[in-house]
Amino acid sequence: MQAQVALGDACEAVALDPAGQRVCVGQQAADVQSGGHRAHPAGEVARPAVEQCDRSAGVAALGVGQTDGELREGAPQLAVRLVGRLPRTFEHLVRGERAARVEELLGPGHSLVGREDQVVGHPLDTLGGAAGERAPGRVTGTGVAGPSRGVTVARGGHEMNGATSEHRPGPGGDTRVVDQRAIDLLTRHPLVDGHNDLPWALRRLAGPDPADAVAGTDLTAGLPQLQTDLPRLRAGRVGVQFWSVYVPCSFEGADAVTAVLEQVELVHRLTERYPSDLGAATTADDAEAAFAAGQVASLMGAEGGHCIGDSLGVLRSLRRLGVRYLTLTHNLNTAWADSATDEPVHGGLTDFGRAVVREMNRIGMVVDLSHVAATTMRDALATTTAPVLFTHSSCRAVTDHPRNVPDDVLGALAANGGVCMVTFVPRFVSAAAVEWDAQLQDAMAAAGLDHRDLRARDRFAADWDGPASPVATLDDVVAHVEHAREVAGIDHIGIGGDFDGTRELPVGLEDVSRYPALFAALLERGWSEDDCAKLAGRNALRVLRAVDDVSTA
Secondary structure, eight states, rough: OEEEEETTEEEEEEEOOOTSOOOOOOEEHHHHHHHSSSSETSSSEEOOGGGOOOOGOEEEEEEEEOGGGTTSSSOEEEEEOOSSSOOOEEEEBTTTTHHHHHHHHHOTTTTTEEEETTTEEGGGGGGGOSSTTSSSSOEEEEEOOOOOOOOEEEEOOOTTTTTTOOOOOGGGOOOHHHHHHHHHHHHHOEEEEEEEEEEHHHHHHHHSHHHHHHTTTTSOOOOOOOSSOOOHHTOOOOOEOOOOOEOOOOHHHHHHHHHHHHHHHHHHHHHHTTTTTEEEEESSHHHHHHHTOOEEEEEEEOOOGGGTTTOOOHHHHHHHTTEEEEEOSSSSSSSSOOOTTTTOOSSOHHHHHHOOOOOOOTOOOOEOTBBOOOOHHHHHHHHOOSEEEEOOOOOOTTSHHHHHHHHHHEEEEETTTTTEEOOOHHHHHHHHHHHHHHHHHHHHHHTTTTOOHHHHHHHHHOOSOOOOOOOOOOHHHHHHHHHHHHHOGGEEEEEEOOOSSSOOBTOOSSGGGHHHHHHHHHHHOOOOOHHHIIIIIEEEEEEHHHHHHHHHO
């Protein structure tokens, strides 16, 4: 039996020998298999290499013995002892026949898996012992830990082929009916996610060469350092993914152009390496065909208008290479458009900025207004003759962050035909997270650092001695989705999670496997399946078709 225990950015492979007398710990599963591990007798505490990890991970000790709380009456278990904040997944592992004792104590089908304030139950037979031995139980569900952030046992719920819904009573108190409706819905209707930063995450892991970035990570395996991999895309029923070919604002001029071309090549190589899972697509028809063939349709969007190097020729070249949208800015202004998170200098779009929008209409590239200032949003809407997308933005009336969309702009989407794809980033969906982020920004400024630099922000936040980051929830995201529906209309909303573009995510939406939980929550709140299908992807695909129609008119 082996499992991965995530500790900050490192990971320990853990195994029990067949007799259950020793616990073996190594950096990788291969270490344990080859004997290159640290072995400890049962009952002895094995201290993982916490010094190699972010200390905020909250893991104090790994050992064999009684767990705190619920299992103190049970037989010895392999356990992770927790202290304080835990930003990544941990597991309590139960081997073989001992699982029966856990079921006796806790109820049928319970293992223990937790994430910060949330605990998710996993099928015990996935944690089996010796070869051929399977522990009983196939039940999963979720629960919420108390203020101490200790271990809480998940009770009830059911298995959802890799995705579990938030555990709340549905009609008649039977969540299983609602959960299965969510799975069935996303099986029939493609879920179109507007923005995923996996390509840049792969570049950060293996370097800028696209060949190295793709070869260096096996997306068929579970990857605790990422929020996206192929098994979780499947579990989350993602049907169409816009992969962000993002370039940080620290890249300028020719360097930015080079970087975006490298990222485009990276996405092409991804679809070539995993042809049975990822299907290259550039049109809505392509996307639907890939979905029908059982693939995740893979499109590209360029994030940050600085990546065109102030050149309409580069813009046209990106479109020719298959890039379907351009986010007009990222965190800083461009020479022709104001960003939401920079000091305004243009008052929206310049004359060249309007020329960029008109050229995007002509060549069939979607105008993405996430990240731009409200003045830029309004100027773009006044200029474009095609529908726009906000590929990963939420509602400013619900959470007052400049990255979100004001109500007047949401209301204008009906006339434009565009779509706001609600994002999950905590500081865009939670007022408490906005307040915390403002404190972080002040602390960074005092240290002479730029809060808009995402890498600098992540490094500073990891060591900052300020208050712990507040926890956003799935319900926070639901509030934004419902507000967008009320103001923009059901035909003008979508989903853009921004996975692998943010360190923290709401409880219940921790990675790409969790989309069914969101739709289960909406169905529980009385959303019709037709409305959920529009939110999931029908609206976004309509925009893609309309943009193509404008370009060929």
